[in-house]
Amino acid sequence: MALTAFLLKRLSYAAVLVLAVLVLNFLLIRLAPGDPIETLAGQMGGMTEEIRAELQRAYGLDKPLPAQLGIYLSRAISGDLGHSYFFNLPVTQLILERVPATLLLVMTALFLAVLAGTTLGVMASRRPNGLLSQIITVVSVVGYSAPVFWTGMLLIILFASIIPILPVSGMRAAVVRQGVFADMLDVAHHLVLPSLSLAIVYLAQYGRLTRASMLDVLGADYIRTARAKGLTENTVYFRHALRNALLPVITIVGLQFGNMLAGAIVVETVFNWPGLGRLAFDSVLRRDYPTLLGLLFFSSLLVIVVNQLTDMCYRLADPRIRT
Template identity: 65%
Template sequence: MLPSVLKRLLHVAILLVAVLTLNFLLIHIAPGDPVQTLAGDIGGMTDELRQELMQRFGLDKPLIVQLAIYLGRVLQGDLGYSYYFDASVASLIGERLAATLLLVVTAVALAFSVGTLIGSLAARRPNGVLSQSVTVLMMVGYAAPVFWTGVLLIILFASIWPILPVSDMREAGSDATGWAAALDVMRHMVLPTFSLACVYLAIYARLARSSMIETLSMDYVRTARAKGLSEPVVLYKHALRNSVIPVVTILGMQFGHAVAGAVLVETVFNWPGLGRLAYDSVLRRDYPTLLGLLFFSSLLVIVMNQLTDLLYRLIDPRIRT
């Protein structure tokens, strides 16, 4: 067991170094100059001030030297200092991490549970009305971009039917605490969560439907029905546990994609999370903040893949054995 764990940790370490290197090179090769961006914000600067900022940010050194310094700092737990926000990258991520995780985890959990349930029910009668409706829902949900869905929701609930907040995470100027504050956050979460969950709900419903149809044709399902077991017991106790494994696979793989989708959702709804921070960092050419966000996203994807492997073992005893 120990050699297997050590081997996996070694692979994770190598993968993280490769991701860090690739992110660093891509960002520094891309067009744009953070010092020039700062110059525009402060209304221009002298050559002396520009040279001072280049030295302060370490941008006057060769690219390979900058990369070596960056990797060394990350290995020490230092993600750098933001050019624009004038704060450490770790503190910026820490301040906004909870908001993004709350949004992403809620949206993914909603999409996974509802999508799996709808897909499993539709698989009982592949040519029925529910199954056909799910197919249409999947096509619409998968084809609609998250920002487009968000804009439609804002139009609907800001102009036509103004019953839900369409911006921020809390009511402006509110000093509510306890349950009142929690309810306020929940009301603000409804639209961005639904907007982010739509596309993933369609994916999980489609995959759960096709997987359940295949599972229901297995011999052990026929045996369970021949023994006189009720249809709900056959469907949810015997078939669902095996059919949900492909859905769990996609869940682990697309969690990082959901974090990326949160960039668009948070920008549309002005949600104060990592996505909004990434958007502002791109506009300001804030290299350290962008690199920190990419590193955190990569780490999150790797952790989710490991948790997915753990879920396999909990769902399927054969893998555990």
């Protein structure tokens, strides 16, 4: 019953938050400078006033802002995110076509960042004043300070010019390989540099956080008790200390999932990765309001879902929270 009540409460909060996000995104997009009709006119080489007025009526831009907001909310709640001005396709179709590529990139980068960052943090906490700990700390600070696009361009220079062993653009090779396994290998080959570029920043942060959390946990009374019982050092580290030290990492992973999606926009642009980030970049340049609103709504919904899952993981990792 307690878990059911908790879930219902979180779902109600999430519904209110989604509605607030819809309204805020709509107002921010509409108040931003630029006119989609003018952008279309520029791409068409000009248009008459009659065609301009007809397009405004077709896209509902001739109505007052409150009326446009009401129409958008009613359609969005029913699952209709509108029609793209530029791509001339339903926004939902555009998003669903790009979601797999973005999720593959983000989840791969997240897995690499958490796994490598946690491992480096544990290694650094074993001897906090040792040479390895100092090297990991310096590398973490440098990795966290480097912008994502700068890291991506360095990797492109390294693996396209100096050591040309990895592809630096797209998701698949121009020549289509036969077979599912060959296609998976091709995608994985193209995924290395984008995922590494996105993972480096968060890898450094998770490493620093794990190191600090491990050092804090290792000074607790129950760790001294575990050692006094004669448990091996590996058992103390990985069975008793690491589980509690991972709680702050779980929290940060959930909170920064939205930042990782934002970083994916830059990475997808640098590496020409055909995901939501690239679609968002193209939509901004073309003032494609429905596509931008659909992308913002989907990204916000994804972040909210991940935050709810983070709360659940936190409750599973820490039995004290379940009560």
